[in-house]
Amino acid sequence: MVLEAYADTILPGQKRWPGDRAVAGVSPDGGAVAAGALLTLRSEEGGMAPALDTLADRLDEHAQEYAAETGLDLDPTVPAFVSLDYPDRIRLVQRLTDPTHPEREAWTGLAMFSVIAFDAAAHSHTEEALAAGHVGLNIIGFRRPGPDGLWRFDTYSYGRQLARPHPDTTPSGSPA
């Protein structure tokens, strides 16, 4: 739940059900969580899996410190980070990923995996993800492959000269 809330802070989505707490619900369609951020983080290939529990605990500790510092009341029924509203989640993640933060690598790593789940569906074959209507690939408008699962674009060029070349160009096309 904590890691879902983190992924949702990176690329937010709509709540999956009324009362969904991990997803803050600040975007009208699916975000990193719906795109499979947790599957990507947990994938054996990704290598993050063994660190996830520790990271979730650590994130909660940071959220508690943040709440204490800013005088926020946390909801004891959910993990501390989940209890933060979206603007506070954003501020905390900004702090954790700042180039001067000692743990920044862990937090930018989590962010990278959240993004790669959203716009590349790295936990699943791209063709299958597209066929299943993967939300991230849909939102970026990633085109479908041909029937053999490969991409080809027969129409790809404006087909005409659109600028003058630099006067100092060699006949083979390099800078002189």
Add this chain to the structure above:
Amino acid sequence: MTSSESTDVLVIGSGFGGAITAYHLAAGGARVVVLERGPWLSGEEFEHDFKFGSSSTRVFDFVIGDGMSVLSGNCVGGGSVVYFAAMPRAPRFVFDRQGRFGHRMWPGTISRDTLEPWYDRVAEALPVTQTGWDTVPFSGGLFGAACDHAGRTANPVPVALDQAKCTNCNWMMAGCRFDAKRSLLLNYLPAALAHGAQIRPLHEVQHLSRTDDGGYRVHYTVLDEVDYRVEVDSGTIDAKIVVIAAGAGATPVILKRSEPTLGPMPHAVGRYFSGNGERLNTAIFDEGRIREVLGLSRPDGVPYEAYQIGKGPCVANWDKLDGSLPEYERYSLEQLYFPPGFGTILAQVPDAVGPTWFGAEKKELLRTWQSWLTVFTMSEDDNEGEFGALPPSGNAVRLSQQMLARGSLRYQPTENTLRGWALSDAEVRDILERDGLSRVMPWTNDVVGAYTVHPLASCRIGDNPDTSALDDRHELRDHPGIFVTDGSAVPAGLTVNPAMTIAALAERAVPGIVAAARERGVPVRYGAPAPDGATSGRAAVLPLVRGTVQR
């Protein structure tokens, strides 16, 4: 340790520096073994798939450093398998660069003129041809039209690509499924094999030691083919000559790790790393303005929406490759494509209220992904990169099974570098934001530092022993018989894509390596034709090497 295996020449790495030297030495009659830490894929194994574990992560290497991340190839064929195949020659002024020490960085024997015949050899071998405007993809056309509208010039770049086979799928970074990209898998490497060279994939070299007869012992581990973090075997091979071509992010680490057994390395090993002054900007185009201002539309009537369509960089702006400008103010701009994932995370939201690289506004920006255009700056940095503590093996600590690793490169851009980036950012804005065409933001350096796909100069050639690790024949100072022929030998940023220059330098280094091998009793001769048998490149260089190399 006893060693049962030996060879004449041991080549480490199979990218440009390794493949070219391996071919010529094998063709000349030497026994050649190539050790390559990555897998050996070809043809149908190159998948159109972003899934972890597909070819896009198997052949690719992404090492996060402190202030600089390095992208490179990790497979037989090295960077040539994942690269975009833009192959311009470096401009003339580059060879006169002085840099921060105020003396010529390149050896006195190398200039654009003296390198030209070696460039020609590479152009014949791959081969390299100029892109025509009729095959420039929409993104290149859009960049060209915007340059023209802003009173600038724009050039279709020379590429190592078979246009007839290219499907404009834009999966080049996962390896070319259609054999359109003229990677080393299609020329130098098969020719080396035909002459008896052995190529061993998943063999990662860790360090070198000396043998009693003045040669070298190369110590390697064998990696698991799925999880590169796992070592399944190890061994050694003795060789009379070692050619190190593991790439600018790896070669200095192998040498540094060899210090306890080989003795001290030249001061410049692992120093003066250059990221080729690279910088990326993302432009978010207004489709309506593309039509109104530039008069462009695709055959289906849509102005652009074609970020996904194409084949890497095809059009470049070379207006600032002007030798009369001061050093650090010269750079090129190139239209580029980066696939989703690592390419998109670093794009920033123009005029963001909140965070620029993540959050709700970033998600909105992703909706316009098809209207993006990436512009790539290659400028003159200050060779400010330096390698730190040695990782236990390889050149970095691998975090994922494949691809993702943490390295020890430190890079803090100097004022000179930052100024070049600022000038080029302003130039990109001036061209692409003109008349409301787009909004432009550079990639953030806050997530993984600056970014380079063109690592250079961590073990460079030069005349001054204080600032270069190799003499002008690419031999490692104080360690005769060890040659370095990859991007790490290039003294400084090139202001254009480097593979053509790396390859030309490797071609140029071969006669010297042949001479050194002969001195060590290896019966090898210089003079092989291009891998496909073409001979005009050879005819042009033979007069240059006659006298230094007995044929």
